Amino acid sequence: MTSTVGRVPLLLVSISSAGGPDSLRVAVWRKLRSLGALYLQQSVCLLPARDPVERQVRRLLARVHTDGGTGQVLRIEIADPAEQAALVEQFNAARDSEYAEVLERTPAMLQEIATETARGRATYAEVEESEADLERFRSWLAKISDRDYFGAPGRAAAEAAVAECAEALAAFEAAALNAEAREIAPISNDVPAR
Known part of the structure; x- marks a missing residue:
């Protein structure tokens, strides 16, 4: 029933x-x-x-x-359970369409990180730019998830794609930190002679 x-x-x-x-x-x-x-x-x-x-x-x-x-x-x-199931499917299809948009756009962020890494441009400015992109993805995904009332199947893939972006950004940030550390001259403990 x-x-x-x-x-x-x-x-x-x-x-x-x-x-x-x-x-x-x-x-x-x-x-x-x-x-x-x-x-x-x-x-x-x-x-x-x-x-x-x-x-x-x-x-x-x-x-x-x-x-x-x-x-x-x-x-x-x-x-009617069949009508209700059809409505739930329509709600889920709408959310899956939104999750698919996230999946379409995350590869661009991953590609940007890969390109900047290959160019040796792992810099703080590039990290900040990618952090902003990641925050937009997280915010967007949270908004979709908030209206995903019936557990649309596309949610897991979208969450995984955003998590992959976060992992790529963490590695990119570590590379930027290492690059910056190499650029800073070591501080000498020697006391200058008078």
């Missing part, structure tokens, strides 16, 4: 920004997108009915109403 994930309560969210400022439509879209909403049609989407998600949706609705738009949120359950 239940699917492999069990019966999952969902939020059915319907929002219209008509009557509000032009910026409201973009703000609504961005917020729902950041929460991992699954759109059924324009202005109607589903989200898992989890407390943090529901609080954010209620805040969004309050803003929509304050700014002149309309909307409502209903808590629903899908009775």
